[in-house]
Amino acid sequence: MSDEFKQAALDYHAKPRPGKISVEITKPANTGADLTLAYSPGVAEPVREIAREPELAYRYTSKGNLVAVISDGSAILGLGDLGALASKPVMEGKGILFKRFAGIDVFDIEVEAEDPQAFIDTVTRIHCTFGGINLEDIKAPECFEIERVLKSTCDVPVFHDDQHGTAIVIGAGIYNALKLQKKNIEDIVVVCVGAGAAGVASAKLLIEMGVRRENVLMLDRKGVIHSRRDDLNQYKAAFAVNTEKRTLADAMEGADVFIGVSGPDTVTPEMVASMAPNPVIFALANPDPEIRPELARSVRQDMIIATGRSDYPNQVNNVLCFPYIFRGALDVRATAINEQMKIAAVRAIASLVHEPVPEEVARAYGGTSLKFGPDYIIPKPTDPRLLGVVSAAVAQTAVDTGVARKGYPSHYPLKTVDDIFPAELG
Known part of the structure; x- marks a missing residue:
């Protein structure tokens, strides 16, 4: 990015007041009578009611329209593990999107946690404040266990957007692309590059939608995740297939769908040319995709391509x-966001x-x-x-x-x- 853009971004966050979100008052607080109702002694009445019936917190407090956006800063956008405090601009940005598009209030919470259990304990102890928990920018594979435990211990929806938000939008795009390409989801071969949060969740959701598990070839930094590898964690092992294919070039040959949630320029025109007729390419690395649409189109006119960028058609955007x-x-x-709700x-x-x-x-x-x-x-x-x-x-x-x-x-x-x-x- 240019120096001019960098300065514009910094000015946007700093002026006229630091940050991007604030807390607003929703009730009159101008007179002595207002303050008597807002705090002591008036506040005692809803306190007693909620103590008697916890569900009444939804009636007398902001809980029902309040989401916590929580991160440990271990996987901030494409920047990596920069720590909890550095994630705050992103969490505030998420708050803007919640409010702008769905009228939902957000508290952003950045947690300095020495390990996943400490993060889990922190969120568990504060979750009753909120109507929902949005986990954000937490590295894999820790994010999978964190979400699993929190879903089992919290009685409000817990949703890791880097996993499921990405997967849902990919799923919608793939669904429509396959209709245009006249392909049945049960028959397609899918190549997914990137075995982190987004890749694993997207593959799982596509399987829920009808893709056969044995037709999903997932790759990490070491290549195809196959059944003879002995270096796989439990989340990658779930996608190990019996195949002789080892490289991305091997996997792309004859594939119907490519999903990239990895890094820039990992796909070559030759790989695109080797795909099955009427392929679908989701090159989602940001800001630079695995292959740029114009380069992919130089070898294939029968494809449909999506990216994560707003300056190309078919932007896959979690918002x-x-x-x-x-x-x-x-x-x-x-109390939860289940698989049926995602579908x-x-x-x-x-x-x-x-x-x-x-x-x-x-x-x-x-x-x-x-x-x-x-x-x-x-x-x-x-x-x-x-x-x-x-x-x-x-x-x-x-x-x-x-x-x-x-x-x-x-x-x-x-x-x-x-x-x-x-x-x-x-």
Whole structure:
């Protein structure tokens, strides 16, 4: 990035006041009578009610619209382990997205934890403050165990966005790309480069969607994860397959789908040329993808390609997902975000590109005609329909699967999950 951009980013965060988020007062606090109700002695009344019935915290406090965005700073964006405090700008940024797109309040919390258990203990002890926990920028493989334990000990939704947010948006894009390429999900061969949080979660979700496990070739820094390797942790071992393929070039030959969550320029034009007819390429390394679309197109005209960048079509962006998943979960007081809710989010996101695009979205992208096709397989982040459609799908599925403590909200625009999807999405 240029020095000019660096200074603009620093000024944005520093001026006119440091940081990006603040706490606002939601009730009158101007008179003596107001303060009597807000604090002593008035505050004693909701205290007694919540002590009698903990669920009333949702009525008398901000718990029901409050999410903790929590990190230990061990995997900050693409910058690595820079420590808890250095992660604070990212966590504040996440707070902006929650508020801007779903009206959800956020406390960002940066934890200096000497090991995963210390992090788990910290989050467990404070989780009752919140309606949901969003884990962020925690390195693999520790993130898998952290999330697993917290999901079992906390009675509010725990969601690691680097895993599941990425996986859900990838899933929606792959779903639509396969429709265009006329391929059945049960028959495709998937190559996934990157065996960290996003790669493992994406592979798991695609298997939930119908990809055969034996047709997933996952690669880490040492190459293909195969059944004869003896250096695999339990999360990688789950994807070990019996194959003679060892390198990325081997894996790409005849593959239908490539998912890259690794690093720049790892895929060559020759590898793209060796893929099966009508391939799908998700080159998601940021800011520089595994292969740039123009380079991939120089050898293949029959492909569909997505990246993580906003300056190319088909941007895979987690903001399509996480604000609305939490909105739906919070609105029915869900105790968890389960696999069915994730699949519902995939289907909801995928459905939107089959409908006419709102005029304000087209305007935001220079009046470009947005119609379901190779350059429009994923909704744009500014699409206002995401809030209603994805949140409704998640909320209804939470109710249907028994993890909701409250019924489907009457103010929601849709009444069942099936109302959301065009018939062809099933």
